[in-house]
Amino acid sequence: MNRILLADDDAELTNMLGEYLGGEGLAVDTAHDGEAALAKARSGAFDLMVLDVMMPKKNGFDVLRELRAHSLLPVLMLTARDEDVDSIIGLELGADDYLPKPCNPRVLVARIRAILRRAATPAADVDGSAVLVLADLELHAGTRQVHRAGQPVVLTSTEYSVLEALLRAAGHVVSKAELSERALGRKLTRYDRSLDMHVSSLRRKLGALPGGGERIQTVRGVGYQYVRA
Amino acid sequence: MHRLFWKIFLSFWAALILFAGATMLTASHYLEQARQEERVVSPRERLLAQAAEAQQIVDREGIEGLKAWLRMIDRRELIALLVVDADGNELLGRPVPPTFGERPGHGPRGMPRMGRWQQTIRLPDASEYRLVPDFQGVTLRRVLARPRVMALPLVIAALVSGLVCFLLARYLTAPLERLRRATDAYANGDLALRVAPALGSRRDEIADLAHSFDRMAQRLQELMDAQRQLLRDVSHELRSPLARLTVALGLARQRAGDATATELDRIEREAERLNELIGQLLSLARLESGIAATAGAPVDLAPLLAGVANDADFEARAVNRRVELAASGPAVIAGDIRLLHSAFENIVRNAVRYTADGSAVEVALAPDPGRAGWRVTIRDHGPGVPEPMLARLFEPFVRVDEARDRARGGYGLGLAIAERAIRAHGGAVWASNAAGGGLCVEVRLPGEKEAVGN
Numbered sequence: 001m002n003r004i005l006l007a008d009d010d011a012e013l014t015n016m017l018g019e020y021l022g023g024e025g026l027a028v029d030t031a032h033d034g035e036a037a038l039a040k041a042r043s044g045a046f047d048l049m050v051l052d053v054m055m056p057k058k059n060g061f062d063v064l065r066e067l068r069a070h071s072l073l074p075v076l077m078l079t080a081r082d083e084d085v086d087s088i089i090g091l092e093l094g095a096d097d098y099l100p101k102p103c104n105p106r107v108l109v110a111r112i113r114a115i116l117r118r119a120a121t122p123a124a125d126v127d128g129s130a131v132l133v134l135a136d137l138e139l140h141a142g143t144r145q146v147h148r149a150g151q152p153v154v155l156t157s158t159e160y161s162v163l164e165a166l167l168r169a170a171g172h173v174v175s176k177a178e179l180s181e182r183a184l185g186r187k188l189t190r191y192d193r194s195l196d197m198h199v200s201s202l203r204r205k206l207g208a209l210p211g212g213g214e215r216i217q218t219v220r221g222v223g224y225q226y227v228r229a
Numbered sequence: 230m231h232r233l234f235w236k237i238f239l240s241f242w243a244a245l246i247l248f249a250g251a252t253m254l255t256a257s258h259y260l261e262q263a264r265q266e267e268r269v270v271s272p273r274e275r276l277l278a279q280a281a282e283a284q285q286i287v288d289r290e291g292i293e294g295l296k297a298w299l300r301m302i303d304r305r306e307l308i309a310l311l312v313v314d315a316d317g318n319e320l321l322g323r324p325v326p327p328t329f330g331e332r333p334g335h336g337p338r339g340m341p342r343m344g345r346w347q348q349t350i351r352l353p354d355a356s357e358y359r360l361v362p363d364f365q366g367v368t369l370r371r372v373l374a375r376p377r378v379m380a381l382p383l384v385i386a387a388l389v390s391g392l393v394c395f396l397l398a399r400y401l402t403a404p405l406e407r408l409r410r411a412t413d414a415y416a417n418g419d420l421a422l423r424v425a426p427a428l429g430s431r432r433d434e435i436a437d438l439a440h441s442f443d444r445m446a447q448r449l450q451e452l453m454d455a456q457r458q459l460l461r462d463v464s465h466e467l468r469s470p471l472a473r474l475t476v477a478l479g480l481a482r483q484r485a486g487d488a489t490a491t492e493l494d495r496i497e498r499e500a501e502r503l504n505e506l507i508g509q510l511l512s513l514a515r516l517e518s519g520i521a522a523t524a525g526a527p528v529d530l531a532p533l534l535a536g537v538a539n540d541a542d543f544e545a546r547a548v549n550r551r552v553e554l555a556a557s558g559p560a561v562i563a564g565d566i567r568l569l570h571s572a573f574e575n576i577v578r579n580a581v582r583y584t585a586d587g588s589a590v591e592v593a594l595a596p597d598p599g600r601a602g603w604r605v606t607i608r609d610h611g612p613g614v615p616e617p618m619l620a621r622l623f624e625p626f627v628r629v630d631e632a633r634d635r636a637r638g639g640y641g642l643g644l645a646i647a648e649r650a651i652r653a654h655g656g657a658v659w660a661s662n663a664a665g666g667g668l669c670v671e672v673r674l675p676g677e678k679e680a681v682g683n
Contacts, residue, residue: 010469016476023483080464102472102504104497105479190536191567 002116003027003045007037007063008052008078017050020105026112034058041067048115050108052078052101053086061089068094074115074157078103091197096158097184098194114185119144119157132167134228136210139167153205158184162198163206163226166216171228173219199224232433237401244393251386273346279310280348280360287352295350296320309363312350320358326365404428404435408442420450460511467507474500509642512571513625516649528569530560530594530603530674537573538592545581545590552577556594560603562674564654572650575643576607576658576670583611583668597673602656605672613662622660623648 004026006014011032018028029046031037034057041049041063049067053060064075077090077098087098096115099108132139138147144160146153155163161183166174176195180188184195199216209215209227217225279302286294295312299321302310312320319325348360407424414422423446424439478500482493534556542552562569580590588610597604614622614629621627625645651658656674663669 010472013469013473013476016473016480020476020479020483023480080468102468102475105476190570 001025001027002047002112003029004112005029005031005037005040005046005049007031007034007041007049007055007060009033009055010052017105017108021109021112024109026109032056034060034063038063038066041073042071046073047119048074048076048112050076050078050112051095053080053090061093064090064093064095072154072156074119076108076111076115088193088197091194092201094156094201096156111186115157117185118161118183132164134167134170134226137167137206139164148206149210155202155205159198159202159205162195163202166224166226170226173223173225175223177223179223195224233401233435236433237397240393240397244390244397247393248386248390251389252383255381255383255385276346276348276360276362280350283310283312283360284350287350292320292352311361311363313359313361315357326363401435404431404439408439411442411446415446415449420446420453422446456514460514464507464511468504471500471504471507506642509646513642513646513649516646516653525563526566527561528564528566530562530569530605531556531558533566533570534573534592534594534605537570537577541574541577541581541590544578548581549586550581550584551589552581552592553589554592554594556592560594560596562603562654562676564674568650568653572647573605573607573672575647576672579643580607580609580611580668580670584609585611600673600675602673602675605674606669607672608663608667608669610667613666613668614660616662619660619662623658 004021006017006021006028008014008017008030009032011030014030014032018030021028029040031040032055034055036057037049037051037055038058040046051060051063055063058066060077064077067073067075074096075094077087077095078101079086079090079098080101087100090098096118097111099111130140130142132141136149140146141164144157146155146160146163162179165179165182174182177188179195180186180192183198188195199218203214203216206215213227215227217227219225283295283298286298290297299310299312303321309323311323311325313325314320317325346362350358350360352358404424404427407427411422411424414420423443425436425443428436428439475497478493478497481489485493534554538552538554545552577590577592584590590610591606591608593606593608595604595606596602618627618629622629623644626641627645628641648658651672651674654674656672658670658672660668660670
């Protein structure tokens with residue numbers, strides 16, 4: 001059973017949500033302020049954290065920033081609906097996905113499952129070859145690990161999924177719609193900048209190609225392409 | 230207190246006094262010089278020479294020649310030469326001072342005697358004229374009437390007073406220009422600019438105004454920050470119960486099974502509407518307060534409108550209506566793509582709501598012929614709007630027809646949001662009844678270069 005940490009200062013909401021998620025077969029614990037959330041998230045007892053931005057003591061961004069210093073725990077941010085900036089900041093800080101509040105619990109469950117599916121590491125999940133090698137990059141589908149020039153690169157599960165989808169189609173353009181469904185597990189919505197943010201952190205973490213060129217090219221209005229050197 | 234008043238009053242006064250003083254000074258200086266010149270040459274010799282010349286002209290050209298010569302002298306010289314006949318009449322009809330009629334040495338009341346300057350000119354018919362320099366006739370008027378004499382002093386006086394006035398005008402208007410720039414900045418949502426520090430140690434009404442201005446900007450900024458905070462708070466406070474409601478609804482669904490599915494669907498739909506309405510209210514408040522500054526990224530209207538028209542067409546076809554787009558080539562402006570999208574979406578959806586069954590909403594994008602911008606028209610084939618309502622169409626919660634509007638859905642906020650969003654991009658939007666029925670909404674947006682680059 002997957003264990004979910006719900007970090008939100010609204011106790012009534014987290015209680016009901018806990019009940020709902022329990023009904024969907026997920027085990028839930030709650031935290032009502034930033035510090036408690038960070039402490040519980042660091043305990044390693046959870047598979048995913050649902051993190052609200054507005055919280056006392058430490059806000060969601062600070063929690064995420066400190067967590068990401070040494071943990072890849074998948075995080076789903078809950079953001080204010082009218083603050084596009086919030087979602088961008090969240091994704092920049094390494095959130096796996098975001099959902100505007102108030103959200104439909106069914107959608108929340110679907111997002112949680114999509115992230116958990118990405119983060120899961122069963123060997124049976126591997127489609128195609130278990131190890132993808134391209135120039136200096138090595139991707140182990142079984143363990144969901146990435147090495148560049150022999151050194152491990154630390155990626156969130158969403159970043160890994162985006163990279164895997166791009167690598168499997170290396171040399172070809174992957175449309176944003178396709179990438180959204182394959183890597184994020186949901187349909188692309190208008191003006192959604194999630195993919196752009198994930199790709200931009202991938203670029204940052206992977207650096208340039210050995211030859212000095214851009215690893216992942218943006219094809220304006222279409223999608224992204226991992227450059228086959 | 231009224232420092233500026235005194236500054237203006239005293240500067241103008243000083244400038245005028247300066248001008249008048251300079252004029253008189255130069256005039257008297259000139260007169261002095263003229264007198265000195267005469268002394269150097271000896272005025273008497275000069276007069277003798279002039280008398281000789283006059284005699285020659287009379288001998289050669291007669292009385293008419295003398296008159297012409299006199300007129301020439303009168304124009305050129307500061308001191309006039311009078312020619313008086315035996316009856317005391319001047320040859321050119323000029324007034325003759327009373328002392329002139331006397332013989333040498335007979336001046337009454339100690340008046341300066343002209344006699345010793347007198348020269349006699351004889352005419353061929355043996356009549357005599359007396360030639361006398363008219364020293365008393367040298368008045369200021371005579372000086373001013375001789376441009377050759379007055380040109381230089383006048384130019385100098387004009388330059389000096391011009392400089393004074395120029396400096397004064399600049400002193401007065403420079404801070405006003407600064408104030409204007411600050412006001413423009415405020416209008417564009419930048420409240421960080423302050424005017425008073427730029428005026429230095431200036432202490433007058435304009436400096437006071439600048440200080441008041443800065444206080445106003447400060448207050449505006451505080452209010453806007455407060456409103457921003459309020460918006461966040463309201464958004465949070467209204468949406469927290471809504472968030473609980475949606476989760477409770479989900480729980481009810483989990484437990485109830487299919488028995489109440491219709492009612493729960495309804496509750497969910499209404500909750501979603503409520504959420505949308507809160508969102509619209511918030512974005513309207515944000516647009517009205519100018520908080521939603523438009524990000525000046527290039528936006529191509531053509532694909533944006535294509536997307537809007539496509540989506541709306543898809544929805545419209547479900548109710549036997551269509552949306553048609555006529556656009557050619559890219560139309561790039563600077564702005565916020567989401568804001569523009571929601572603006573056009575609101576207008577087009579409104580049109581779809583009112584257009585007649587089986588008809589099409591016509592969306593057209595064209596270059597704005599008047600200015601370097603773009604014009605988008607959205608025309609429906611519905612009942613139109615009564616003329617008096619046209620102007621109020623973009624006010625929030627205005628309904629053309631209470632019952633019908635409610636039946637067709639919408640909250641009366643869509644067009645208001647659209648209008649504010651267009652205005653935030655430096656554009657304008659207005660509605661008119663199209664010839665042949667239906668409402669035509671026209672949107673004008675400035676091109677990329679013209680748009681406010683904030």
